[in-house]
């Protein structure tokens with residue numbers, strides 16, 4: 001009787017494992033992601049250093065998570081495009097460009113959040 005539940009739980013745990021493996025694999029292959037990892041550590045350090053508020057932490061977390069998600073989806077799109085269209089195709093190029101555009105939009109929004117949250121504090125520190 002308990003078996004379907006057990007196997008459901010096991011499948012959920014396995015799915016988490018696949019997802020973590022995906023992040024690890026992307027980190028190994030993508031220089032951009034390693035840069036995001038470094039930027040994330042620096043941003044968290046800044047957050048603690050400046051003692052930002054709970055709402056600011058929420059905005060920073062959302063911004064950082066959005067960039068990571070966009071970069072991971074971009075990596076997945078690149079892999080699928082390289083698999084199905086290793087030769088030049090206008091649609092392959094479009095898919096990669098649009099996926100890269102998603103990263104650009106997310107990074108732009110994260111930059112705005114970073115400037116609004118940390119900009120005045122850094123300015124005050126320098127001034």
Ligand SMILES: Nc1ncnc2c1ncn2[C@@H]1O[C@H](COP(=O)(O)OP(=O)(O)OP(=O)(O)O)[C@@H](O)[C@H]1O
Nearest residue numbers: 032078085086087088089090092093094096097100
């Ligand atoms: N099969 C293809 N057909 C047409 N254009 C392509 C194809 N592969 C890549 N491109 C073009 O070259 C650009 C760069 O592609 P590439 O696969 O080198 O990704 P990238 O931007 O270097 O990403 P990363 O550095 O993260 O691997 C794409 O955005 C696209 O415009």
